[in-house]
Amino acid sequence: MIQSETLELLEWQRLCQHLATFAATKLGAIASRHLHPPATLAESLHLLAQTKEVYQLECQLTSGWTFEGIQDIGDALERAERQGILSGEDLLAIATTLAGVRRLRRLIDDQEDIPVLNQLVADIRTYPELEQEIHRCIDERGDVTDRASPKLAEIRQHSKSLRDRIYQTLQNIVQRQGGALQQPLITQRGDRFVLPVKAPQKDSVSGIVHDASSTGATLYIEPHAIVGLGNQLKTYQRREQAEAEAVRRVLTEQVAAVKPDLEQVLAVATRLDLATAKARYSLWLQANPPRFIDPNQRESITLRQLRHPLLVWQYQHEEDAPVVPITIQIQPQIKVVAITGPNTGGKTVTLKTLGLAALMAKVGLFVPAKEPVELPWFEQILADIGDEQSLEQSLSTFSGHIRRISRILEELENCRAPWRVSTDGGEDDLAQREPDTPHPTSALVLLDEIGAGTDPAEGSALAIALLNYLADHAQLTVATTHYGELKALKYQDERFENASVEFNDVTLSPTYRLLWGIPGRSNALTIAERLGLKSDVVSLAQTLVGGSSEDVNQVISGLEAQRRDQETKAQEANQLLQQTERLHQEVSSKAKLLQERERELKLSQEQAVQDAIAQAKAEIAQVIRKLQQGPQIAQNAKKATDALKEIEQRHIPKPPAKAKPAFQPKVGDRIRIPRLNQTAEVLTPADEDGELTVRFGLMKMTVSLADIESLEGQKAHIPVKSKPASTPAPAAASPPTPPIRTEKNTIDLRGSRVADAEVELEQAISKAIASGVLWIIHGKGTGKLRAGVHEFLERHPLVDRFELAKQAEGGSGVTVAYLK
Template identity: 70%
Template sequence: MIQSETLELLEWNRLCQHLATFAATKLGAIAARQLKIPDSQAESTQLLAQTKEVYQLESRISPSLSFEGIQDIGDSLERAELQGILGGDELLAIATTLSGSRNLRRIIDNQEDLPILTELVADLRTYPELEQEIHRCIDERGQVTDRASQKLGEIRTELRRLRSQITQKLQNILQAKSGAVQEQLITQRGDRFVIPVKATHKDAIPGIVHDTSTSGATLYVEPHSIVPWGNQLRQTIRREQTEEEAIRRGLTEQVAAVKPDLERLLAIVTTLDLATARSRYSFWLGANPPRFIDWADTESITLRQLRHPLLVWQHQHEQSPAVIPVDLLINPHIRVVTITGPNTGGKTVTLKTLGLAALMAKVGLFVPAREPVEIPWFSQVLADIGDEQSLQQSLSTFSGHIRRISRILNAVGSEKGLGNGDWGLGDNEESSIPHAQSPMPHAQSLVLLDEVGAGTDPAEGSALAIALLQYLADHAGLTVATTHFGELKALKYEDERFENASVEFDESTLSPTYRLLWGIPGRSNALAIAQRLGLKLEVVETAKTHLGGATDEVNQVIAGLEAQRRRQETKAAEAQNLLQQAERLYKEVSTKAANLQEREKALKVSQEAAVQQAIAQAKGEIAQVIRRLQQGTPTAQDAQQATNALNQIGQKFQPAAPAKPKVGFMPKVGDRVRISQFGQTAEVLVAPDEDGELTVRFGIMKMTVKLEDIESLDGQKAEPIVKPKPAPAPVTPAAPPALAIRTSKNTIDIRGKRVADAELLLDKALAEATGPIWIIHGHGTGKLRQGVHNYLQQHPRVSKYEAAEQVDGGSGVTVAYVG
């Protein structure tokens, strides 16, 4: 009884009515309005799996699943079993239902990864031979066709002959007696053919009067000459009806023979339609699939941005205000949540939203909350919401609450597996472990209490509410209660299983924000509201003196906590905005860098193509010169002409010579110079002496070089030192640079990185490098290696790069020389 009361309090029937509007068949709509709530978690999981697969299926195909032709044939099947004769419309409905069911099975069988739906339609028997026989015998209007039997065809031929004879005879009478008839018309009264005769000329056409017009001026007469044909027509029509009935009886017997399979077909199609309705309703709500969690496995309830489904419907269809979502994040050790705050602040709506979310998950519906949606499978959802007054039973609000709460406690206590034994306690044994460590029972009830303990003396009501919540903490899975009693706020600090929450209230506008704040009890706003609404200040101040200073201090502490939370939420929102901006800028920079690399690559390809074209053209012209020399006996004059032609070709295609370096550069200590012999950049350690020799360092190696072997970074040659009497001196060849040794410090591994990320690492490594570095990029598709080479080619510190020795990785490693 209490569970049906809970469904009524939560307005579950309204939600079922909304769900029914998404059903495609009459049976599906009936099943949605009478939605059964499962008794086991396994059944709920099965229903959720059906909803998910239909959701997945309809996202793949277009148009959506079609239930066209499927009708409610249950009554027809019952009558067929009782040997009644089905009408043509009923037989046609059975045929279209078989066809529509076969089409559904075909769509599901053609898709992959739908194990639940495939198993559901595996037992679907659609009897195509029965469908074909019905369509052979019954036309689209539900009438028996001529081809249904040879006998019926012959009877219909005879009928057409008789009607033609009667019509022709009457037509002749109309022409012959045109003055006696009201109009040139042949009509029927019952199954007899008649003509309209003027009442004043009834003797002109003797016959049987079957009807009279309202005014009495027209008589509908069957002439005596066609009466025998009319009688023969009536007998033939009866023979036709008898044969049609025999045909329908035969089809009905075929239907009755497969009645169990057709009933099974109806059940499967209804199940599929209901799953489709759940999927489409969930999609319309913007809901997400829930996951049933196990509190014993320390999983928390997670319902972020949870919306009341009935309020969403009102907003969409009745232009009511937008739905304000709430966040419900409840740790696994919490057993009781007390929600405090002002009236009309959304406390009751929060209770109903949680109750509906639990029920929706149980019946296989998605929950209108942001992913992830994680909620336990509650064995029962029990609620005491709203006032229960009865003048007939002399029940007050308090009495009504107590009666309903008593039924709730009985329902919780009757759950299998509950009781002290399940909590590890003996009958008279006290637990020495904290409540938070108590094991959860297997059966879990969700209890929703609105204004617990209200309607009586505040002191007694508060004491009763505390005792009630403590009892439910021991025996129910989760209890959520709203209250105005301040004493209940302190339970959180006495028992770890209790948690506080409150609805936010904006004192500046004297209106609630409908936001749920966790961990903070609600403040009493009655005096503030009274003062803002114009109550005399002296009355408000007197009321404050009766409250005492402790209450005022508590309210100040709560106000401080609320302000601190608002500041934290503001900072979190700002940080989130900054993070989104940074991500957006990073994407823009990455896109621009990729575009630059693509343009550079395209330019390089075009330049290489131009060079190859020039080389090919030069080779062609040289070949022409050679062919001219080969024709006949070449003379000295021919050779000279060929030489001149080749020189012209060389001047045409040879790249311009580099400008001669400027002279006048004299290196000083600390300058950076380029050593032409090695193509390396070095730092001057000792200035040039009188012999024009100086000491430089590049990488980890020091060496002595001559002025003529170096140049400045901008290409200037060093100014030679002029000696008064240069004395010949043995030239000591410069020692070759010491071989660089690969270590972990000059090796960078970028395998698996994106090109943009690799460039950041390379830039840092090149900035810190004092010698060659080994870059491990691997082989792969070659895109990372090409990106590295493109980057090294344009880097100002890299003088050259090449593939590493085979022992160091070969083409999977690139050595970059820093100059």
């Protein structure tokens, strides 16, 4: 009873109505409107997994996730089981539903990493043979087709012949007796063909009068010439109906024979549609999936920027005020939160928002808050919110609250287990307690204006006693109050926490922001004075309140100011971080641009050198041809020699400047090891083999002089070692450094189409050319993306070879490409 009242108080039905608008089928909408929280954590986790997987499908599938053709065939299945004959429309709905569910199952089977949906559709049977038989016998309008029965086709052929004879006979009468007719047309009354005859000339067309116009000026007469044909046609029509009914009876019997399987198909379609509605509603809310925390692991409740879903709907559809989000972070030891602050400040909305967030997580909906969304799984969510005053039951506000709170306490007592069994099979410490020893149940209790509606002193005392009781018996209690005495509970018991709704002293209006750790201060006297109440009255009231209350208000005001200052500094730090990130992006872009320009300049220089060489060769060849063509005398040879020297001076570059003396590393010098991309310190001088000991970090190692350089890039001088007369064996080449996988040489193409993947792959190859290797994550799936990637790599000029990665690095879901 109290749980149903809680759903009503939290306006759960409104949220379900909003959810139903995202359903694709009638059954899905009905299931959404009647959505009830599950009874176990396992059910909630299963529902949440369904929503996550459908959400994933919605984002991945380019063809769309559609429920086209799926209809509510429940009543038709019931009639078939009771041996009623289904109509053509009912049979057609069954066929389209089977086709629609089969299409959904194929989409699910083609995807990976959706085990919950795969399990959901694994055992359903969609009977394609029944669907085909229905489509063979029933057309798109729901009528039985001629091909359904040879006898039916023959009957319809006879009926058509009779109808043609009737039309021909009537057409002849119309031509002969056109002046006696009101209009020259053939019509029907009931199932008989008639002519509209003018009443004064009814004797001109002998026959049976079946109807008359409202004025009596027109009589609808069936001529005697077609009465016999009409009777025969009616006989054939009855036979046609009987034969069509026989066809539908056979199909109905086939449906009744597999009714349990068809009901299972319908149930699966409904669950899929409900999960789809949850995913689409969550996407519309910009919500995130919750994680159920374990209270025994001392995890905190985290709901940052939490928005009330009904207010979001109201803002989006009714252009109401923007929704102010709240942040709820509750430490694991906290059992009771007392929220204080002015009226209309958002205290009640905070309770409803938290209650709805807990309910949404239980039914598998995402929660409209920023990640991470972490909250416990509450077995019960119990609330006392709003004014329960009732004139009919002679209940005051106080009496109404007390009755509901009593039912809440009874519900907690009924669900409290006397002991708990540990996971290792033995009883834990609770089993050793006395039976009456209290311990909290997995319940969330929401109390609005606790202790209100009666004498303040007694109401405050009652509220303190009640909150202490709930701290022992409920996992979490959140209560709103105006009583200042409740603010002090935090300093007496570590299980209590204070929170308040912020109030703007300048505008005399609430900001609807929730402040944690700071109790709300009384604003009644301030507001009264700002609104024009005589200062004498306000001053007298302040003296009656007492100085201690004013001191407390000043302390709270100071805390609020300090909090606002910290929030301002946090915003400034965040802005500075964003500016730094933008600057980093700009510097990175400029660096890439400079690298591109350097590459283009290098290519241009290489091309210029090639052109110069080609030109020099051409000039030399021309000189040689002239020398060969003329007389071979010394004068001509000297001219040729001078020409070659001139060509040499023009094209051969000037000798480079004399190189600087090589770097001589000394003990204590800082050097670089390019192949390891490390900076190290020299510990020992180089020995006769050209090796020295260096240290980088906590590691020492011996390296060759050929492997080091100075911090300015100078290569180390390698002394020439005297060689023996005999030819020494060549030194073994050091093994190449194995490539290291990083973010820069790794690309994730999962979920991409082959055409899009080729564009991304081209960009990744150009970026990874320096490292010489590229890891390509394409997933396993159907194998189409992997085949497309391999085909692209085979024809790419910069790819030397490629192979599938080792099993530890992804196996057949990852390809490693080695670049030239």
